[in-house]
Amino acid sequence: MTERSESGPAHKTLEIGMALLIGVFGLVVIFGSVKAGISWGAEGPRAGFFPFYVGATIVVASAINLWHAQRDDDGRLFAEWGQLRQVMSVVVPTAIYVGSMPFIGLYVASTVFIAWFMRWLGGYRWLTTVAVAIGMPVLTYLVFERWFLVPLPKGPFEEWLGL
Amino acid sequence: MKPFVLNVALAAIAMSCVGSTASHAAWEPVRPVEFIVPAGTGGGADQMARTIQGIVTKHNLMKQPLVVINKAGGAGGEGFLDVKTSSGNPHKIIITLSNLFTTPLATGIPFNWKDLTPVAMLALDEFVLWVNAEKPYKTVKDYVDAAKQAPSGSFKMGGTGSKQEDQIITVGIEKAIEAKFTYIPYKGGGEVAVQLVGNHVDSTVNNPIEAVAQWRGGKLRPLCVFDAQPMAYDEPIADGKAWKDVPTCKSQGLAMEYLMLRGVFMSPKATKDQVEYYVELFKKVRATPEWQDFMKNGAFNTTFLTGADYAKWVAAEEKRHEGLMKDAGFLASGN
Amino acid sequence: MEELANLFHGFAVALQPYNIMLMIIGITLGVIIGVLPGLGGANGVAILLPLTFSMPPTSAIIMLSCIYWGALFGGAITSILFNIPGEPWSVATTFDGYPMAQQGKPGEALTAAFTSSFVGALFAVIMITLVAPLVAGFALRFGPAEKFAVYFLAFCSFVGLSKEPPFKTIAAMMMGFALAAVGLDSITGQLRLTFGVTELLNGFDFLIAVIGLFGIGEILLTMEEGLAFRGGNASINLRVVLHTWRELPAYWMTSLRSCLIGCWMGVTPAGATPASFMSYGIAKRLARRGNNFGKGEIEGVIAPETAAHAAGTAALLPMLSLGVPGSPTAAVLLGGLLIWGLQPGPMLFVEQKEFVWGLIASMYLGNLAGLIVVLTCVPIFAAILRVPFGIIAPLILVLCAIGAYSVHNSTFDVMLMLVFGVLGYLLKKCNYPLAPLVLAIVLGDKAEESFRQSLLGSQGSLGVFFSNGLVSTIMALGLVALFWSAIQEGYSRLRTSMA
Numbered sequence: 001m002t003e004r005s006e007s008g009p010a011h012k013t014l015e016i017g018m019a020l021l022i023g024v025f026g027l028v029v030i031f032g033s034v035k036a037g038i039s040w041g042a043e044g045p046r047a048g049f050f051p052f053y054v055g056a057t058i059v060v061a062s063a064i065n066l067w068h069a070q071r072d073d074d075g076r077l078f079a080e081w082g083q084l085r086q087v088m089s090v091v092v093p094t095a096i097y098v099g100s101m102p103f104i105g106l107y108v109a110s111t112v113f114i115a116w117f118m119r120w121l122g123g124y125r126w127l128t129t130v131a132v133a134i135g136m137p138v139l140t141y142l143v144f145e146r147w148f149l150v151p152l153p154k155g156p157f158e159e160w161l162g163l
Numbered sequence: 164m165k166p167f168v169l170n171v172a173l174a175a176i177a178m179s180c181v182g183s184t185a186s187h188a189a190w191e192p193v194r195p196v197e198f199i200v201p202a203g204t205g206g207g208a209d210q211m212a213r214t215i216q217g218i219v220t221k222h223n224l225m226k227q228p229l230v231v232i233n234k235a236g237g238a239g240g241e242g243f244l245d246v247k248t249s250s251g252n253p254h255k256i257i258i259t260l261s262n263l264f265t266t267p268l269a270t271g272i273p274f275n276w277k278d279l280t281p282v283a284m285l286a287l288d289e290f291v292l293w294v295n296a297e298k299p300y301k302t303v304k305d306y307v308d309a310a311k312q313a314p315s316g317s318f319k320m321g322g323t324g325s326k327q328e329d330q331i332i333t334v335g336i337e338k339a340i341e342a343k344f345t346y347i348p349y350k351g352g353g354e355v356a357v358q359l360v361g362n363h364v365d366s367t368v369n370n371p372i373e374a375v376a377q378w379r380g381g382k383l384r385p386l387c388v389f390d391a392q393p394m395a396y397d398e399p400i401a402d403g404k405a406w407k408d409v410p411t412c413k414s415q416g417l418a419m420e421y422l423m424l425r426g427v428f429m430s431p432k433a434t435k436d437q438v439e440y441y442v443e444l445f446k447k448v449r450a451t452p453e454w455q456d457f458m459k460n461g462a463f464n465t466t467f468l469t470g471a472d473y474a475k476w477v478a479a480e481e482k483r484h485e486g487l488m489k490d491a492g493f494l495a496s497g498n
Numbered sequence: 499m500e501e502l503a504n505l506f507h508g509f510a511v512a513l514q515p516y517n518i519m520l521m522i523i524g525i526t527l528g529v530i531i532g533v534l535p536g537l538g539g540a541n542g543v544a545i546l547l548p549l550t551f552s553m554p555p556t557s558a559i560i561m562l563s564c565i566y567w568g569a570l571f572g573g574a575i576t577s578i579l580f581n582i583p584g585e586p587w588s589v590a591t592t593f594d595g596y597p598m599a600q601q602g603k604p605g606e607a608l609t610a611a612f613t614s615s616f617v618g619a620l621f622a623v624i625m626i627t628l629v630a631p632l633v634a635g636f637a638l639r640f641g642p643a644e645k646f647a648v649y650f651l652a653f654c655s656f657v658g659l660s661k662e663p664p665f666k667t668i669a670a671m672m673m674g675f676a677l678a679a680v681g682l683d684s685i686t687g688q689l690r691l692t693f694g695v696t697e698l699l700n701g702f703d704f705l706i707a708v709i710g711l712f713g714i715g716e717i718l719l720t721m722e723e724g725l726a727f728r729g730g731n732a733s734i735n736l737r738v739v740l741h742t743w744r745e746l747p748a749y750w751m752t753s754l755r756s757c758l759i760g761c762w763m764g765v766t767p768a769g770a771t772p773a774s775f776m777s778y779g780i781a782k783r784l785a786r787r788g789n790n791f792g793k794g795e796i797e798g799v800i801a802p803e804t805a806a807h808a809a810g811t812a813a814l815l816p817m818l819s820l821g822v823p824g825s826p827t828a829a830v831l832l833g834g835l836l837i838w839g840l841q842p843g844p845m846l847f848v849e850q851k852e853f854v855w856g857l858i859a860s861m862y863l864g865n866l867a868g869l870i871v872v873l874t875c876v877p878i879f880a881a882i883l884r885v886p887f888g889i890i891a892p893l894i895l896v897l898c899a900i901g902a903y904s905v906h907n908s909t910f911d912v913m914l915m916l917v918f919g920v921l922g923y924l925l926k927k928c929n930y931p932l933a934p935l936v937l938a939i940v941l942g943d944k945a946e947e948s949f950r951q952s953l954l955g956s957q958g959s960l961g962v963f964f965s966n967g968l969v970s971t972i973m974a975l976g977l978v979a980l981f982w983s984a985i986q987e988g989y990s991r992l993r994t995s996m997a
Contacts, residue, residue, distance in 0.1 A: 014924070014927065014928060015928055018924060018925070018928045018930070022669055022673065025673065025676070026672075026676075029676045029679075029691065032690060032691035032692075032693060033690070033691070035690075036683070036688065036689075036690035036691070040958075045950060045953070046686065047683040047685070047686045047688050047690045048690060050675070050679065050946050051675075051676060051679045051690065051691060054672050054675045054676050054679070055672075055676060057668065057672045058669055058672045058673060058676065061665045061666075061668045061669035061672065062669055064665045065663075065665050065666060065669060068663065068665070078927060079722060079927070083722040083723075084722075086721045086722060086723075086724055087718050087721050087722055087923070089721070090717065090718060090721050090891075090895075091718065091916075091919075091920060094714075094895060094916055094919075095916060097895075097899070098899065098909075098912050098913050098915075098916050099913070101899070101903075101909050101912060102909040106899070106900065106903070110896045110899075113892060113895070113896065114892040114893065114896065117888070117891065117892035117895075118888055118889060118892060121888060122886070122888025122889065123888070124888065124889070128889075132889060132893075136893060136896065140896075140900065143530075143534070144534075144537075144900070144904075148531075148537060148542070148545050149545060150537065150541075150545070150904055151907070152900060152903060152904070153903065153909055
């Protein structure tokens with residue numbers, strides 16, 4: 001991977017990581033199934049019977065995938081650092097957006113999120129940004145809460161407005 | 164409870180603005196009321212909730228909209244926990260069925276009906292023992308004899324859900340007649356009735372509304388009702404027979420009684436005025452012709468209870484379920 | 499003949515100006531419901547049901563069935579444009595629909611999807627009109643064992659298709675099964691794999707997984723290339739509709755096959771989801787350009803859409819004649835019928851002739867009206883892709899969040915959606931196929947449920963899956979589908995050795 005002009009994490013590393021992650025998931029499933037009971041009772045299989053074998057299959061399949069990933073060494077990159085930075089520039093704000101939703105409500109969070117995205121990632125003028133960032137939540141409110149009567153999460157701001 | 168203070172303040176403002184004529188209740192909703200259904204769309208509880216929503220909308224019984232929301236996860240546990248954690252929010256009510264008792268007992272989720280504020284019992288749902296009309300048994304006695312003669316476990320009883328009302332009744336019948344059934348759980352009551360028509364099970368304990376169409380079509384036959392007295396509706400349904408002509412199981416030598424609660428609760432810490440508002444609302448709903456039609460279609464037992472009577476009834480019923488579920492071995496291992 | 503007279507009477511009722519107006523309103527509302535995430539058909543119809551209480555029953559059912567059509571049509575739009583299926587049966591539409599949109603052919607994909615929906619639904623309505631009483635009894639033969647056989651067939655016709663490494667396919671599919679198992683076990687009524695977390699009581703809803711894996715995952719993949727977005731050259735005039743229509747008759751065989759699969763699945767009632775996957779899988783095996791499926795093949799849009807909507811429509815037959823809803827949306831419609839005092843069941847066709855034929859007439863007209871409305875809007879939908887990615891991406895993310903939230907009214911689900919999004923990005927980059935994972939989430943618990951119901955009934959004997967002609971045939975078909983490529987190879991080897 002050193003011949004490349006851009007560097008980044010090796011594809012192999014990620015493959016191994018993914019196989020391990022899925023394998024661990026399989027172990028969790030096996031653990032949970034054993035707790036629910038995996039035997040074949042008088043009236044057919046019990047609650048954990050199928051999940052147990054599903055979990056076991058996941059572990060076996062991941063072990064094989066891990067072995068393949070280990071062998072396979074073509075020096076491919078998973079992605080360049082620059083590309084990953086782009087991806088993270090969406091993931092991180094979305095995580096903040098999603099995490100703040102229970103506290104400040106969907107509308108305020110969406111306004112801030114859209115504004116941030118358009119202004120810093122999209123580089124739009126303030127006027128366009130503000131129009132979309134405010135217009136979208138207002139439209140959402142009208143469509144979901146007024147017309148279709150679907151309540152969405154609200155925070156202190158909506159409480160203050162008395163909505 | 165800051166939001167609550169705010170609500171009361173807003174309510175006061177709203178009332179003074181509108182110059183409310185509602186003198187009987189000192190409280191009124193100031194935002195849309197969420198009507199939680201702890202069961203899936205299309206089931207018995209859901210139908211009742213949506214009928215109420217329709218009646219409220221049509222007769223303009225509330226100033227704010229009533230919004231039905233299904234929270235069926237974990238045999239209704241999702242809905243109960245949601246209302247339990249909405250302490251002091253008077254804009255959330257929940258319609259319950261027997262899973263009010265059975266779900267916490269069978270799954271061990273941290274919930275008890277005492278966590279909620281009781282509002283009113285709207286009706287009680289009956290259970291009827293059904294068999295396929297092609298089968299030779301015409302009376303409960305024929306049925307019991309057939310069940311006893313069949314090899315243990317080969318007689319199949321279909322029902323809705325696992326470790327819930329249908330299975331409790333099945334275990335009760337097993338005890339009463341000393342036979343062993345195989346209980347097969349399905350997702351919904353309509354599906355259970357059709358499985359019986361298709362002879363994939365030998366009998367069911369469907370609610371009247373779930374199987375009435377098949378009875379009228381001559382596909383199913385009711386044997387008895389699990390109530391202390393016969394149902395009140397005398398309009399003929401099939402072969403000149405009405406709901407009233409279905410005998411009680413007890414009178415036929417099958418000693419098992421079971422009625423299912425269709426009642427309303429609201430979130431914890433509701434004030435007396437708030438409860439009073441909803442009680443009045445449901446009284447108005449019950450007076451409409453649409454509601455009476457609905458009761459007749461489903462052959463419901465129309466007992467209406469509120470306040471302390473209601474709470475007492477629920478408490479007694481909880482004890483009974485605990486006993487029934489314990490005998491049947493349905494309690495969660497943690498309990 | 500009497501039926502035909504009734505049907506024409508039904509047309510006359512449906513064509514009154516008031517009812518035509520309701521039809522158009524219904525279609526428009528339906529399309530909105532179908533497009534907005536989280537407001538899928540069942541929810542939408544449930545929300546609008548109370549509106550119809552003050553109308554006469556025939557008008558109300560016309561409006562409701564038009565909402566139903568609109569929602570069915572609308573579901574394909576987000577699948578094709580943004581890779582976000584709003585309903586389980588639209589998942590298979592994304593496989594080729596989204597690549598087509600990416601290649602600048604959103605208009606073609608949408609036209610193909612809408613037209614196929616129309617054809618599938620029309621075929622099913624004609625079937626209902628002509629052979630309703632004959633077919634209705636067929637559903638009664640489907641007990642748990644037969645249902646399991648159908649799910650088995652759906653899985654078999656779909657696996658073995660992917661070009662990804664086999665053990666990655668297995669791992670992905672098993673992850674789907676495991677996720678589907680979380681929550682309440684419906685046979686024993688006990689909780690499993692929840693580890694005491696109350697948010698996991700509902701298990702993993704398909705919609706949240708799919709919005710994350712497909713929708714968010716796709717946005718993250720796009721972000722690798724930065725904000726430069728390339729869908730801008732989509733043609734946006736109505737000529738694309740005519741142009742696509744000229745192409746469609748060539749695929750009549752696929753259409754017919756998908757119609758038949760759909761009607762069968764709808765009547766049984768196993769539902770539209772297995773129908774769409776099964777139809778896609780079989781089309782891929784039999785099509786001349788089958789190897790190109792998944793890269794934007796128009797046939798890969800026609801097959802699942804036709805089957806899904808034939809099934810969705812045919813599902814109304816068991817609902818009316820037996821009172822068993824074939825889908826959640828049908829369940830809500832059923833509730834509506836009860837409120838008007840109409841009791842679905844064997845007697846409905848005898849006692850409420852006028853209503854039944856009015857409904858069937860409105861199905862013909864609603865379907866046609868729906869097609870016209872959505873086709874004229876194709877350029878508008880296609881134009882959405884011209885909006886720069888910097889604006890559309892945050893809006894899609896917000897709509898995804900709303901969709902994930904409104905499934906269970908839970909902010910936990912929104913976080914889950916993001917986790918699935920990152921997972922979807924990583925899985926896709928590591929060459930794990932997502933389709934088997936989603937198929938397993940959608941059908942996994944149903945398949946397990948009917949498997950265990952069958953074993954309860956047979957007291958633990960596996961012989962129940964070969965106990966009668968019907969179930970044995972379906973199981974055998976499943977096995978043939980599973981080993982199709984091996985059989986094909988064996989056959990061609992046999993022929994060369996003979997020659």
